Amino acid sequence: MIPYSHQCIDEDDIEAVVEVLRTDFLTQGPKIEAFEKALADYCSAKYCVAFNSATTALYASCFALGLGKNDSFITTPISFVSTANAGVYCGAGPIFCDIEKNTGNMDVDLVEDLIEKDTRLIIGVDYGGNPLKWDKLKSIAEKYGLKLIDDASHALGAEYKGKRIGSCEFCDITVFSFHPVKPITTAEGGAALTNDETLYKKLLMFRNHGITKSAKDFISEPDGDWYYEMQFLSFNGRISDMQAALGLSQLKKLNSFTEKRREIVKLYKDRFENKGFFDFTEETKGAKSGYHLLPVLLKDGFVEKKQEIFKNLRSKGVGVQVHYIPIYRQPFYRRLVSNVHCPNAEEFYRRELSLPVYPCMERDDLEFVFEAVEGVFEQLLSP
Numbered sequence: 001m002i003p004y005s006h007q008c009i010d011e012d013d014i015e016a017v018v019e020v021l022r023t024d025f026l027t028q029g030p031k032i033e034a035f036e037k038a039l040a041d042y043c044s045a046k047y048c049v050a051f052n053s054a055t056t057a058l059y060a061s062c063f064a065l066g067l068g069k070n071d072s073f074i075t076t077p078i079s080f081v082s083t084a085n086a087g088v089y090c091g092a093g094p095i096f097c098d099i100e101k102n103t104g105n106m107d108v109d110l111v112e113d114l115i116e117k118d119t120r121l122i123i124g125v126d127y128g129g130n131p132l133k134w135d136k137l138k139s140i141a142e143k144y145g146l147k148l149i150d151d152a153s154h155a156l157g158a159e160y161k162g163k164r165i166g167s168c169e170f171c172d173i174t175v176f177s178f179h180p181v182k183p184i185t186t187a188e189g190g191a192a193l194t195n196d197e198t199l200y201k202k203l204l205m206f207r208n209h210g211i212t213k214s215a216k217d218f219i220s221e222p223d224g225d226w227y228y229e230m231q232f233l234s235f236n237g238r239i240s241d242m243q244a245a246l247g248l249s250q251l252k253k254l255n256s257f258t259e260k261r262r263e264i265v266k267l268y269k270d271r272f273e274n275k276g277f278f279d280f281t282e283e284t285k286g287a288k289s290g291y292h293l294l295p296v297l298l299k300d301g302f303v304e305k306k307q308e309i310f311k312n313l314r315s316k317g318v319g320v321q322v323h324y325i326p327i328y329r330q331p332f333y334r335r336l337v338s339n340v341h342c343p344n345a346e347e348f349y350r351r352e353l354s355l356p357v358y359p360c361m362e363r364d365d366l367e368f369v370f371e372a373v374e375g376v377f378e379q380l381l382s383p
């Protein structure tokens with residue numbers, strides 16, 4: 001099966017992990033800080049905290065920005081559930097903003113009308129690696145005093161208005177995921193980047209049970225050099241040194257990974273743009289997508305047969321996927337929110353299929369996928 005995305009691991013990645021196994025530190029050693037520094041440098045952000053997942057990093061970010069029980073937050077329905085879950089963990093209520101038809105990103109022109117008295121923050125997602133319109137979203141956030149999180153789980157390596165995603169030029173905190181299907185991997189892992197020192201300290205404490213060992217941040221008087229202080233309830237959100245070493249090694253290849261993904265997408269476009277099977281999503285103006293995903297939107301005549309297309313492609317060994325079931329459709333969210341109105345998200349979900357794209361996809365794999373896709377769609381056309 002050719003999957004919709006896949007990790008690309010070389011010998012040097014393997015070596016990097018094995019090397020850590022020969023040292024004293026399997027966790028909380030030097031590789032974590034080195035990875036954090038390399039990521040912050042890559043993105044031109046001041047601070048970076050690596051976590052055991054993007055989910056933890058998102059939760060930590062909502063917490064650090066003060067999201068709480070009597071608040072609401074605005075987010076997109078076309079994302080993985082953990083985007084919205086992050087705010088719900090803090091006890092806040094989600095408000096789902098509809099998306100743009102042509103990108104799948106949150107429609108920032110709709111955000112202002114959704115802001116309520118208790119709205120405290122917005123979590124945007126760069127869907128498929130394609131940045132949303134951050135300049136507009138930032139100006140809305142500033143006008144209403146809202147905080148902004150970029151769930152950039154798809155978008156490490158992408159750019160917006162000449163800045164790398166992760167620079168935090170347009171948001172308070174950016175979160176990346178290093179799950180194997182994402183732009184680079186640490187097996188499991190994530191990170192939160194910010195330019196704000198106070199947020200940075202809270203993120204660090206969140207990762208480690210709400211504990212600080214920094215004397216100048218203590219609330220009580222230390223009674224010895226062993227003293228440490230737990231200031232709020234959290235849990236263990238740490239990443240290991242083996243994972244950080246893998247991340248460091250992978251980060252070196254990020255630019256070539258991104259270019260490879262973009263080349264592959266171009267080949268898909270050359271092959272299928274005029275076939276009448278499906279449309280490609282658009283790249284945001286002024287942005288460079290990292291193409292974590294290659295979402296296509298089935299045209300009329302095919303959209304009614306999406307289940308059949310999905311099944312036939314899977315049975316031919318093409319691991320297509322659907323990104324995403326609108327989050328508000330999940331039973332948990334149906335119980336939590338009523339009166340959701342997102343017609344574009346519904347339509348996007350009805351039409352969307354994700355085709356395989358990943359950096360180490362070979363030319364033969366691609367040709368195999370091309371032929372399978374052509375075969376499945378043409379078979380549906382023939383009487």
Ligand SMILES: *Cc1c(COP(=O)(O)O)cnc(C)c1O
Nearest residue numbers: 053054055080082153177179189
């Ligand atoms: C993958 C993903 C997450 C969760 O990432 P983990 O590292 O698996 O916790 C969150 N948000 C989006 C948009 C994702 O794609």
